[in-house]
Amino acid sequence: MAVTPVVLALSRSGESVAHRVADLLGAPVHGRAGRVDRADAWFDNALDHARDLFAAGHPVVGVCASGILIRAVAPLLSDKRAEPPVLSVSDDGAVVVPLLGGHRGANRLAARIADGLGARAAVTTAGDLALGVALDAPPPGYVLENPEAAKDVMARLLAGEGAQVTGDAPWLADLPRGDGPVVACSAAPVEAELVFRPQVAVLGLGASRDCPVDEMAALVDRVLNEAGIAPGAVAAVASLDLKGDEPAILAVARRLGRPLRLFDAAALERESPRCANRSDVVLAEIGTQGVAENAALAVAGADATLAVAKQKTAHATAALALAPAPLVDLPGRARGRLSVVGIGPGQASWRTPEVSRLLAEADTLVGYGLYIDLLGPLAAGKERHDFPLGGEEDRCRHALELAGQGNNVALVCSGDAGIYAMGALVFELMDRTDKGVSDAARRVEVVCSPGVSALQAAAARAGAPLGHDFCAISLSDLLTPREDIVKRLHAAAHGDFVIAFYNPVSKRRRTLLTEARDILLDHRPADTPVLLASSLGRPEEEIRYRRLDQLDVDEVDMLTVVLVGSSQSRLARLGEGPRMFTPRGYARKVGL
Structure with missing residues (x-):
């Protein structure tokens, strides 16, 4: 799926122009909350949102000052051949400036927008200005086989040489001719300085x-x-x-x-x-x-x-x-793809660029409704299949069957999709011979992308409690027999692991956390530090420390990660407050 451009409206003075540009491109408008009246999706911070869109691969058209977009994407710039176009349009619609990706579609987008608005496209790339063409940006239906050679050929042409053009390349009709570099357009094997393939x-x-x-x-x-x-x-x-x-x-x-x-x-x-x-x-x-x-x-x-x-x-x-002419629109369907993505615990800055890219490429989102809501503007314009909390098997099966129809689907999970989330269930359904999924669903491409897990986020907020050996244990006995959980608790206690407890309680499950505390107290000190981290990465985030012997189940809810230190974990009393860490043994190494 081609990633759709996004038009940013930052002020009421440019709002009408933003919607005109969006209509020209068939693109959504993302509006600054409180600054514009009408938009398809909303954002609070222009720099963060433009950066997220750019990282996800969206062409970005901002009806705003160029400097805003430059400051937003500057930290991410690394490869001009892979980065999406970024354009700035003045609030009055008089000027369109392609800032980045001139030869990856920005110049064409600028010309298209300028034609529609009756504006001026302020193109600055040398080839477009002097020669009327960008050699490394052929039209749809053609590819440049050796893009690394385009810079040298362009430099020679700008220096006054003429090109020897062979083959049918109508977009090169105005290129100056001469006995300089050979530019070929051919489906057959050919030797030339620059080779285009229809x-x-x-x-x-x-x-x-x-x-x-x-x-x-x-x-x-x-x-x-x-x-x-x-x-x-x-x-x-x-x-x-x-x-x-x-x-x-x-x-x-x-x-x-x-x-x-x-x-x-x-x-x-x-x-x-x-x-x-x-x-x-x-x-x-x-x-x-x-x-x-x-x-x-x-x-x-x-x-x-x-x-x-x-x-x-x-x-x-x-x-x-x-075919008698270059193919642009290809019949048939693509192989379906299911991207199993973890969006982190909450805040957008913890979402990885790869996850953002997979979400941008997806045409369909499946997941618990709250998790899809956390995507904010990234979910705008996509087909949504929201599921309530629970029903995980139905959720995963639905996502696989949609992908089996040739769709590009993202299964949205919190944290990391492979840690107490949907990743394992997806493969379990594909592996089952009974009550699994259709043959078409079994043939889809499954892409798993890592996310920041709740235990990582909790540890980062606390300091470094996972500095030595650790494990994670889910205290939910809905799918795992209680006796198996207790067996793992004893093993972790005996091994003196730092333990991250997932699913510590629910409205009906209240006793296993207390039992876990009592088991651990048989193996580690009563003052072992315990971290209670709730609603991580969200406005209502709360971080609390307790002693192990004072761990109270009534302080814990479904949105809490409980991190219990090992016998060696401790709290450092710093000026900014306590920080939890587990030493790895460097003090012994230097004889302290």
């Missing part, structure tokens, strides 16, 4: 289960060589939806850096009349007379030709179709 080829692939990756790779190379097509001219890899998780096919798509497009058997069968190879055996087996040729033609379009008919090895088949 996206006209589609690889159709089929495979038996667990086809060797190197076998498929060799077959693909053979097909491309026979067709005289460079790998960079491949627009997509295509196959039957039942092969959406086939490692050999996925490896080809990754190696080429191209999307995988999938079709059901009925859609592929509609292509059979134009195919060179048709099989009744395959038809009876999977519902279509062929896979490789059919899939290639399905993506390449009605006017495509079959450049290489099906070739096969022991476990793989491949075919190549050529």
Whole structure:
């Protein structure tokens, strides 16, 4: 999914312009709370919000002073080839300034906005100004094979050399001609200083289960060589939806850096009349007379030709179709993706950039409603599937089935999704043969991204209580037998671990925390420090310290993490207040 631009409205003076820009781009407006009257989502701090959007990969268009956006994203700048565009539009809509990502779409966005507003696009990149074109930003349907060479070629052209342009590259029509650098646009292998590839080829692939990756790779190379097509001219890899998780096919798509497009058997069968190879055996087996040729033609379009008919090895088949013009919109569906993300305990600054990016890329959000609400503007404009507290299995199954339909889904968890959250349940459902999920859901890509866990957040607020060996124990006996929990409590107490207690109490569960305290008192001092951390990262956050023998269950609720120190943990009495830490043994090392 292409990440949608976001338009920022910071003041009433620029609010109407922000909405005009949003209409031009089909983008949402995020408004500063209390400063504008109408928006699709709201934020409180402009710098933090612009930074979050940029980190998530959203193109950012701010109707505001350029300096606000520059200060917001400056700490994150590292790779101009990967960073999203950032543009500033004046409050009166007279000037559009592409600040970053000029050759990653910012200049095109600026021109589009300027045309719509009747404004001036203040483009400053040398190539656009002097030559009327950015060599490293070809139009949709083309890719630059060697972007690292663009800077040198552009410098030579700016110095007065003319280019030797070969092939059909209409956007380069005004480039000065001469006997300087060779700039080629070709689907065939070619030698040139700068090489553009029209996206006209589609690889159709089929495979038996667990086809060797190197076998498929060799077959693909053979097909491309026979067709005289460079790998960079491949627009997509295509196959039957039942092969959406086939490692050999996925490896080809990754190696080429191209999307995988999938079709059901009925859609592929509609292509059979134009195919060179048709099989009744395959038809009876999977519902279509062929896979490789059919899939290639399905993506390449009605006017495509079959450049290489099906070739096969022991476990793989491949075919190549050529479209008459570069492909921009690709038919079929993507392999579904489920991103299992932990957003941290609460505050946005604890959310990792990778999690923000996965959330931005997702078209659908699934999760406990409160957790999705914590995303604030990042959830705006996305399809939401809110679930109440509890019903975790229904939540995970729903997310997997949505991804199985080809959607890009984010399953939103608090803390870290793999620590007492939904991560393990997702894989359990995929692994089950009974009461699991559909075959389509089992074939989705699952991406797990780490988050700041509650125990990490609590430890950071306290100081460094996890400085030595520690463990986490959930005191919920809803899924784990009580006797197993007690056994783990005794083991942790005997091992003198620092212990983070998750799910310490609920309205009905009140006794296990008291029992845990009593077990621990048999193994560590009564004055062992205990941290009670509630509502971490939220406005109502509360940090309290207690002695182990004074730990009272009535001070603890469902939003509290209880961190019990080991026999070596202590509180440092500092001017700013107590800080909890567990020494690792450095004092012994230096003889103290």
